[in-house]
Amino acid sequence: RQEWCDKQMEFVLEHGKPERTEAMKAGSDRHAQLEQEVIERVDIAVRSAEESWAVKFMNFIVGSNQLLFNGMTRELPVIGVVEGSWMVGIIDELRMPVDGISFHPILVDTKTRFKATIPSEAQKRNGRLQLMCYKYLWDSSISEKFPAENFFSYFDLNPDFLLSDDVKRYISSIGFNAQTFGDVMKFYKITCHTLSRSQEQLILRYELQEDHSLLEEYQFSYDAQWFKGQIQEALSFWLGAREPKYVTEEEGWKCKFCKFAPSCPKIASTSRC
Numbered sequence: 001r002q003e004w005c006d007k008q009m010e011f012v013l014e015h016g017k018p019e020r021t022e023a024m025k026a027g028s029d030r031h032a033q034l035e036q037e038v039i040e041r042v043d044i045a046v047r048s049a050e051e052s053w054a055v056k057f058m059n060f061i062v063g064s065n066q067l068l069f070n071g072m073t074r075e076l077p078v079i080g081v082v083e084g085s086w087m088v089g090i091i092d093e094l095r096m097p098v099d100g101i102s103f104h105p106i107l108v109d110t111k112t113r114f115k116a117t118i119p120s121e122a123q124k125r126n127g128r129l130q131l132m133c134y135k136y137l138w139d140s141s142i143s144e145k146f147p148a149e150n151f152f153s154y155f156d157l158n159p160d161f162l163l164s165d166d167v168k169r170y171i172s173s174i175g176f177n178a179q180t181f182g183d184v185m186k187f188y189k190i191t192c193h194t195l196s197r198s199q200e201q202l203i204l205r206y207e208l209q210e211d212h213s214l215l216e217e218y219q220f221s222y223d224a225q226w227f228k229g230q231i232q233e234a235l236s237f238w239l240g241a242r243e244p245k246y247v248t249e250e251e252g253w254k255c256k257f258c259k260f261a262p263s264c265p266k267i268a269s270t271s272r273c
Helices: 006-015 022-038 049-070 121-143 148-154 165-174 181-192 224-238 249-257 265-272
Strands: 072-082 085-095 106-113 201-208 214-221
Touching (some): 049 072, 049 085, 049 181, 072 121, 106 121, 121 214
Parallel strands (some): 106 201
Antiparallel strands (some): 072 085
């Protein structure tokens, strides 16, 4: 959202998210449908932040095993530190190459579109940044030592927290025996060490909401330098180092779809000209 428009992000922080549109609801429904095609989700009652994170880490373990043994998984939670800040995401899809030679998974993100039109460059740029962030989180999770102490401290979590019977039963059904949140963290670290870095090529898929037909499959390469610059620019906003920016003149069309446009100083100043 922020890469789309800084000022819109500021409005969201001040006034809350606008009501979800039908198109947004359709997109969420499609992602749920895609997830159900490969994953059977189980509802688990959690009673603390520790248990919520424990379930996330176990879902990562289940999804990673599914990737290794079935060649694909969806809706995989990832977490890590990017340019000094903790970030959390959910990867739409990870698939193993069909050549049977490479063990480096491919990251895929599916976007749904209300109209049968090819996405704009601004929309693709937004998608590229999102996928590159997921790749960075995945690669750093499996190639670097997870900063557990930093994680516990930052999110105010207790590694010795005793898990409830419901959560322990869920973990046991997966084949693990955990008593504390710290036990789950150990399983997560071990799992990460069995995985491979993802491929440099990333895939954005654009589907028509009406019938799920493919409008475009867009492949691009991970660009570490561009990604780092984009993240640093975004973080400078969150850390209060700069004022929010408005969209450029070339991308002024975005304002037509913004619920905050009537209150936006940029729109007001333009209408006076």
